[in-house]
Amino acid sequence: DQQVKQNSPSLSVQEGRISILNCDYTNSMFDYFLWYKKYPAEGPTFLISISSIKDKNEDGRFTVFLNKSAKHLSLHIVPSQPGDSAVYFCAAIPPNTGNQFYFGTGTSLTVIP
Amino acid sequence: GAGVSQSPRYKVAKRGQDVALRCDPISGHVSLFWYQQALGQGPEFLTYFQNEAQLDKSGLPSDRFFAERPEGSVSTLKIQRTQQEDSAVYLCASSLRLVNGDTQYFGPGTRLTVL
Numbered sequence: 001d002q003q004v005k006q007n008s009p010s011l012s013v014q015e016g017r018i019s020i021l022n023c024d025y026t027n028s029m030f031d032y033f034l035w036y037k038k039y040p041a042e043g044p045t046f047l048i049s050i051s052s053i054k055d056k057n058e059d060g061r062f063t064v065f066l067n068k069s070a071k072h073l074s075l076h077i078v079p080s081q082p083g084d085s086a087v088y089f090c091a092a093i094p095p096n097t098g099n100q101f102y103f104g105t106g107t108s109l110t111v112i113p
Numbered sequence: 114g115a116g117v118s119q120s121p122r123y124k125v126a127k128r129g130q131d132v133a134l135r136c137d138p139i140s141g142h143v144s145l146f147w148y149q150q151a152l153g154q155g156p157e158f159l160t161y162f163q164n165e166a167q168l169d170k171s172g173l174p175s176d177r178f179f180a181e182r183p184e185g186s187v188s189t190l191k192i193q194r195t196q197q198e199d200s201a202v203y204l205c206a207s208s209l210r211l212v213n214g215d216t217q218y219f220g221p222g223t224r225l226t227v228l
Contacts, residue, residue: 004155032214043117043204043219044156051214089155093213098168099144101217103155 003027004092006104014112019077021107023090026071030092034101035064035075038087047088048075080111115139117220119205125226126195134190134223138207145188146217147180148204156204162188163211195227 005024013019021035031052036044050057050064050073057064063076077084087108091101118137126132138145144163148156149172159178160170164185173180177196182188192199202224206217 006155034214034216036219041221043206043221045219046216049214049216091155095213097213098161098163098211099146099208099213099215099217100158100161100169101146101148101156103148103157105153105155 001026002105003030004090004102004104006088006090006107008107009105010108010110012110012112013080015082016079019075019080019084019109019111021075021077021088021090021109023073023075023104024071025073025092025102027092027094027102028068028071029094030102031095032093033064033066033073034091034093035062036089036091036103037084038089038106044089077109080109082111082113085109085111117205117207117218119203119220119223121223122221123224123226125228127228128196129194130227131191131193132195132225134192134203134205134225136188136190136205136207136220138186138188138205139209139218140186142207142209142218144208144211144215144217145182146206146208147188147190148206149174150202150204150222152201159190159203168211192225195225197227200225200227
C-alpha cells in the first residue's frame, strides 16, 4: 500500500508565479519529511526538509508546510523559474527505521517562460 | 567533492541472466541505501547498510536479489535469473550518519532492461 501519495502527476505554472506541490500520507508515525527534485537521467537531489514538530520550513524560494492533523504537506516555490522544471518527490521517514525513506509517486512541474 | 556514482548507467540483460550493479557512495558516509524505481513511480526501498552490516533487507522483492557491502564502502546489488518485472532504475543513496532525517545523496541510477 502506498503510504505517501502525490495525487497530481503533473503541474504547469507560468514563470514568476507560485508553484504548489502537494503530498498526502497515511502513517501518522512519520516524523520527518523531505522534498527531492529530479531531472531526467539524474538521481534525486535534496531540496528541503521538515521535522514533524514544526509546521513550516523556509529556504530561499522554497517553503514546506506540514499539516499533521490533515496528514498533508506542501511545497511552495515562489517565484517559479524555468530551471525549476523537474519531477518533485516527497518522502517521509518513520521513527526508528534507520532513516528509511518512503517516497510518493512524484509530480512533474513545468514552468513556462 | 565527488558524489555517489553508480555503474553501469545502463544494462540490458536477457531473461535468466545474472546482473551486478555497483554503487560508490560518498567517502566517509556510514549509511548506504538501495531503491528500485519503476517507470512512473517513486523510488521504493530495497535494503540498507550501516558500514558493512546489512540492517534491513525487507524491501528486496525476492531471494533472487542480494546486496553486499563487504568493506563498508562500495556496495553491489546482484540480481540472479533476471525477470522482465525486474526492469527498473536502481538507485543508490548514501548518508553521513544513520540518523532519521539525515539527507540521503543519490547516485544517477542504473537503468536495467530485461528482455
